[in-house]
Amino acid sequence: MDPVLNYIDGEFVAAQSGETLDTINPATGEVITTLPRSRSEDVGTATSAAMKAAPAWSATPISERIRWLHRLADALMEEHETIAHLESMDTGKPISLARRVDASRSVANFRFYAEFGEQHSDPTFSDHGAVNHVHRSPIGCVGLITPWNLPLYLLTWKVAPALLMGNTIVAKPSELTPLTAHHLAGIMQRIGFPNGVFNLVHGLGPEVGQAIVEHPKIRAISFTGGTATGKIVAATAAPMFKKISLELGGKNATVVLDDAPLEKIMDDVVRASFTNSGQVCLCGSRILVHSSIYEPFKQQFIKAVEGIVVGDPSNESTTMGSVISKDHQQKVESYIRLGREEGGKVLSGGTASDSPVDGVHPNGAFLRPTVFEGLSHTSRTACEEIFGPVVTLHPFDDDDEAVTMANATEYGLAGSIWTGDAQRGHAFGQRLDTGIVWVNTWLNRDLRTPFGGVKQSGVGREGGAWSLNFFSELTNICVLEP
Ligand code: NAD
Numbered sequence: 001m002d003p004v005l006n007y008i009d010g011e012f013v014a015a016q017s018g019e020t021l022d023t024i025n026p027a028t029g030e031v032i033t034t035l036p037r038s039r040s041e042d043v044g045t046a047t048s049a050a051m052k053a054a055p056a057w058s059a060t061p062i063s064e065r066i067r068w069l070h071r072l073a074d075a076l077m078e079e080h081e082t083i084a085h086l087e088s089m090d091t092g093k094p095i096s097l098a099r100r101v102d103a104s105r106s107v108a109n110f111r112f113y114a115e116f117g118e119q120h121s122d123p124t125f126s127d128h129g130a131v132n133h134v135h136r137s138p139i140g141c142v143g144l145i146t147p148w149n150l151p152l153y154l155l156t157w158k159v160a161p162a163l164l165m166g167n168t169i170v171a172k173p174s175e176l177t178p179l180t181a182h183h184l185a186g187i188m189q190r191i192g193f194p195n196g197v198f199n200l201v202h203g204l205g206p207e208v209g210q211a212i213v214e215h216p217k218i219r220a221i222s223f224t225g226g227t228a229t230g231k232i233v234a235a236t237a238a239p240m241f242k243k244i245s246l247e248l249g250g251k252n253a254t255v256v257l258d259d260a261p262l263e264k265i266m267d268d269v270v271r272a273s274f275t276n277s278g279q280v281c282l283c284g285s286r287i288l289v290h291s292s293i294y295e296p297f298k299q300q301f302i303k304a305v306e307g308i309v310v311g312d313p314s315n316e317s318t319t320m321g322s323v324i325s326k327d328h329q330q331k332v333e334s335y336i337r338l339g340r341e342e343g344g345k346v347l348s349g350g351t352a353s354d355s356p357v358d359g360v361h362p363n364g365a366f367l368r369p370t371v372f373e374g375l376s377h378t379s380r381t382a383c384e385e386i387f388g389p390v391v392t393l394h395p396f397d398d399d400d401e402a403v404t405m406a407n408a409t410e411y412g413l414a415g416s417i418w419t420g421d422a423q424r425g426h427a428f429g430q431r432l433d434t435g436i437v438w439v440n441t442w443l444n445r446d447l448r449t450p451f452g453g454v455k456q457s458g459v460g461r462e463g464g465a466w467s468l469n470f471f472s473e474l475t476n477i478c479v480l481e482p
Helices: 040-059 062-078 080-091 095-119 151-164 179-191 205-214 227-240 262-278 291-305 326-341 399-406 422-429 464-470
Strands: 006-008 011-013 020-025 030-036 124-127 130-138 141-145 168-172 198-200 218-224 243-247 252-256 284-290 345-348 370-373 390-396 414-418 436-439 472-480
Touching: 006 040, 006 179, 020 080, 030 179, 040 130, 040 141, 040 168, 040 198, 040 205, 062 080, 062 095, 062 151, 062 179, 080 095, 080 151, 080 179, 095 151, 095 179, 095 262, 095 464, 141 151, 141 205, 151 168, 151 179, 151 218, 151 464, 168 205, 179 198, 205 218, 205 227, 218 227, 227 243, 252 262, 252 399, 262 284, 262 291, 262 390, 262 414, 284 291, 284 399, 284 414, 291 345, 291 370, 291 390, 326 345, 326 390, 390 399, 399 422, 414 422, 422 436, 464 472
Parallel strands: 141 168, 141 218, 168 198, 218 243, 252 284, 252 414, 284 390, 370 390, 414 436
Antiparallel strands: 006 011, 006 198, 020 030, 124 130, 130 472, 345 370
């Protein structure tokens, strides 16, 4: 495959230093291609291009920007299968998942913001004889930094509203998964998207990401990634009074109440636990189950988990591929060992040597879905983000105890509640310290809704009008007739 390059001012270019990094297929350990190891000078060039393009793009009528978003959605739809293939190869996720989630949602992000923009209007308020008009202006050049678990899905989730609101962009995808961002840049070049409006700089977080956050001309940073990195981003951006949106880690509870219809919910609870090998910030990795149904839940859950087909991501029947890298596999395995040291019992799965996956490449980063019981809900295994295919089961005796257990982590991104009584689930959901709660469903996303976390899971909300507000400056113009 051709090398991945930076995309600056409509041209594909190497890092100024000429240095490169490898991107690796985690299911085989093989190098796919190289990407630029860019540094602050490349961020500087990209930012200059974005600043140069900003006046014309911000002056482009919103109807025209909406047309561009539709054209990008159309072009991505035409490349749906290629994108799924690239994403599966770069991340190790099953091709079926990459099609259904990554490729489809990337199209949907552009389409959604195009249609949302068509319908959006800002309010006016009349009082004391004056009319207050809410006026929106672009921020200018914005920095977008994204992780490896849903590469194009999360990048386009930021690109679409940023473009809609008239901003120009310097974006940095994860160094582990650069392929689909590069492909998007190729699509932009092919369809004649204006040069300099979207710029892509590849490389390492502390080098390229940090340079984006530090650059004085980049006035807003939308960051999705880990909590530890989010702290660095916040500390760097705060003294410069940049706007920041931080979408960070999670350790989400799945709460199964005593009236939950187990057979009906089991597939969804398993999906919430192990989609993308548990590498979705919204996955429920702490499963709290009412003690009266704990044993039947456990039996049915383990049976369903053992039905997950772990294997080669390119195989259509695979339902769980590799994790993102050998390093990450080792991190997840260290948590499996920690879980045992903390007194947990492995009911299914384990480290790769405990429970090897047959028929996969020997250098692939494969793990089986792992289920623990017997751990305290305050143990490190049950409270720290593992971001892999590991869940812990915990019985509880009443709703108050379940709320206490669900809220007992530093994180507060999402949670799901499973019950035969939707009203009870709704009321329970209001007691969780999280930004998102699902009742009897999971990853059911209406893109108009606010998305984001509380506590160490982030600052701010994305989605619908919340993204439009983040990616624009609002001025109130109060007009009194003379
Ligand atoms: P990460 O924090 O290691 O990296 C995220 C991005 O930040 C990458 O592009 C990385 O290169 C860059 N980066 C690293 N150091 C940087 C620095 N000093 N300055 C600026 N940028 C820097 O996260 P990851 O391992 O790629 O992704 C996994 C994490 O992302 C998990 O914690 C997961 O929960 C979180 N996540 C959150 C959401 C959400 O919406 N809340 C969605 C997906 C993933």
